[in-house]
Amino acid sequence: xxxxxxxxxxxxxxxxxxxxxxxxxxxxxxxxxxxxxxxxxxxxxxxxxxxxxxxxxxxxxxxxxxxxxxxxxxxxxxxxxxxxxxxxxxxxxxxxxxxxxxxxxxxxxxxxxxxxxxxxxxxxxxxxxxxxxxxxxxxxxxxxxxxxxxxxxxxxxxxxxxxxxxxxxxxxxxxxxxxxxxxxxxxxxxxxxxxxxxxxxxxxxxxxxxxxxxxxxxxxxxxxxxxxxxxxxxxxxxxxxxxxxxxxxxxxxxxxxxxxxxxxxxxxxxxxxxxxxxxxxxxxxxxxxxxxxxxxxxxxxxxxxxxxxxxxxxxxxxxxxxxxxxxxxxxxxxxxxxxxxxxxxxxxxxxxxxx
Numbered sequence: 001x002x003x004x005x006x007x008x009x010x011x012x013x014x015x016x017x018x019x020x021x022x023x024x025x026x027x028x029x030x031x032x033x034x035x036x037x038x039x040x041x042x043x044x045x046x047x048x049x050x051x052x053x054x055x056x057x058x059x060x061x062x063x064x065x066x067x068x069x070x071x072x073x074x075x076x077x078x079x080x081x082x083x084x085x086x087x088x089x090x091x092x093x094x095x096x097x098x099x100x101x102x103x104x105x106x107x108x109x110x111x112x113x114x115x116x117x118x119x120x121x122x123x124x125x126x127x128x129x130x131x132x133x134x135x136x137x138x139x140x141x142x143x144x145x146x147x148x149x150x151x152x153x154x155x156x157x158x159x160x161x162x163x164x165x166x167x168x169x170x171x172x173x174x175x176x177x178x179x180x181x182x183x184x185x186x187x188x189x190x191x192x193x194x195x196x197x198x199x200x201x202x203x204x205x206x207x208x209x210x211x212x213x214x215x216x217x218x219x220x221x222x223x224x225x226x227x228x229x230x231x232x233x234x235x236x237x238x239x240x241x242x243x244x245x246x247x248x249x250x251x252x253x254x255x256x257x258x259x260x261x262x263x264x265x266x267x268x269x270x271x272x273x274x275x276x277x278x279x280x281x282x283x284x285x286x287x288x289x290x291x292x293x294x295x296x297x298x299x300x301x302x303x304x305x306x307x308x309x310x311x312x313x314x315x316x317x318x319x320x321x322x323x324x325x326x327x328x329x330x331x332x333x334x335x336x337x338x339x340x341x342x343x344x345x346x347x348x349x350x351x352x353x354x355x
Contacts, residue, residue, distance in 0.1 A: 001202045002204070004142040006080045006099060007214060008066070010110035011222050013133045013229045015076045015125040016276060022124035023051050023072050027058065041212040043289035044219075047282065054068060058117060070117055075280045076125070077222045078117060086140065090161045093140075094170075100138055101168035101200070133232070135225040138200040139217055140165065141210050142189050151204060153195040155182060186298050188291045196302040210345040213295055217285050220299040225327045226280040227308035230273055231292055234315035236312045237269055241322060246268040277312060 040046065055061070055068035063067070066082035069258065073079070087093040100106070122128065155162065163173050163181040173181070185195040194203040194213055203213050286293045300306060 002041055002142040002148065004086045004140065005083050006086055006097070006100060007139045007141065008103070008106055008110075009135075009137045009139070009218050009221060010080045010082070010107060010114070010217075011135045011137075012078050012080070012111065012114045013223050013225050014078050014114070014129055015273075016127040017076055017279075018072055018074055018078075018121070018126070019124040020072060020074050020285065021052050023046060023121045024120050026124060027051075027053060040215055041289075041292075043287055044212060044215055045285045045287050045290050047284075050074070053117070055113060057097070058120065060113055060116070063113075064105060066106070068110075068111065068113060071218070072117075072121070073222055073283065075222075075226060075283055076274065077225060079222060080113050081218070082106060082110060086142075090158055094161055094165055097138075097140065098168060098170055099166045102136075107134075110136075133225065133229050134227070135221050136199075136283055137217065137221045139214055140202045141202070142204045143207050144204050145206060145340055146189070147190060148191045148290065150190045151187055152190075154191075154204070162195065162202055166195065166197045166202060169201070184298065186291075186294055194295050194298065196299045198302050198304065198305050199258055201299070205240055212292060215285075216292060216296050217299055220296060220303060220305060223280060223300075224303045224305050224308060227277065227305065227312050230277055230312050231308060231315070234273065234312065234319065238318060238322075239268060241319075266319055266322050270316060273312075273319075277309075277316075281309070285345055 040049065051072040053070045053072070055070065058070075060068055063082055066084045068082050069078040069083075071081065087096050111134065114132070118125065118128070129161055160172055160178060163178040164170070165180055167173060167177070181197060182195060184197070185193050187193045192205045192209065193202070194205075196217075201217055203210055203217075205213055286296060
């Protein structure tokens with residue numbers, strides 16, 4: 001079995017935005033050094049390169065045998081990556097891998113580490129969350145070289161175990177399910193492969209190529225987390241808006257101020273969410289590497305990222321429709337109010353003339 005490691009990503013939505021410059025300044029001010037990893041591959045071009053911090057820089061040690069590092073994205077996400085070496089044989093790897101899927105100890109430790117960082121950088125976070133929405137993803141990385149056996153040989157001999165590992169199942173899977181897991185894969189050379197599922201992935205690549213693939217997987221999950229958050233936010237806001245618009249009696253319908261407030265609130269919500277989702281979606285560009293773009297496309301498809309994006313867009317369209325409705329009702333209510341004032345003035349003049 002090739003050497004390699006396992007990385008458990010735990011991502012947390014902590015706010016609308018994070019000032020990365022202030023993060024670097026605050027971490028450097030509170031520690032003797034800011035430990036980072038080498039820069040991203042040249043084909044991964046961030047608008048705002050995330051700040052990467054080794055856990056040792058903020059006084060954290062290993063977690064259950066995993067070394068930890070944190071990555072801070074400017075669109076409000078902190079990713080905690082826990083990494084350790086893989087077991088030496090497939091049976092041992094399967095036993096250990098089953099324990100790492102949905103591991104509450106690792107998840108709890110990762111959240112504590114995120115909250116510890118949040119306390120240090122709280123002044124750099126815009127609109128911090130009262131509760132942290134999270135996403136997790138498990139990646140098994142096997143390091144290969146150009147002389148390694150072809151991936152197809154690996155899958156033929158160990159495909160059953162790999163499918164169990166990625167599904168988190170101890171019992172052997174059916175042939176149909178095994179093929180379902182393994183068919184969602186992509187390769188460039190005969191010796192590399194990425195197999196992605198909705199909760200985990202297997203990466204076989206060289207020591208030079210593997211880090212870029214892991215960065216793509218991490219970024220895709222950060223996008224999923226953000227669109228999940230904005231989907232929930234729009235659900236709760238739409239429910240609140242519907243309740244407000246339906247709860248008013250006839251006296252309030254004659255007062256335009258209510259609709260003006262609703263229009264302003266809904267329009268502000270539309271602008272804020274639209275701006276933040278655009279920022280999230282455009283945070284990373286994959287330039288000049290078709291394979292990397294295909295890896296991202298495969299991962300996004302397995303995560304259901306396009307469905308979450310579509311859901312957010314549909315709800316934004318609904319918010320925009322409500323904004324237009326509220327503006328129209330504001331104009332109508334103002335017209336009705338003015339008509340009522342005119343009628344009252346006429347009645348008042350008639351009463352004066354009669355006296």
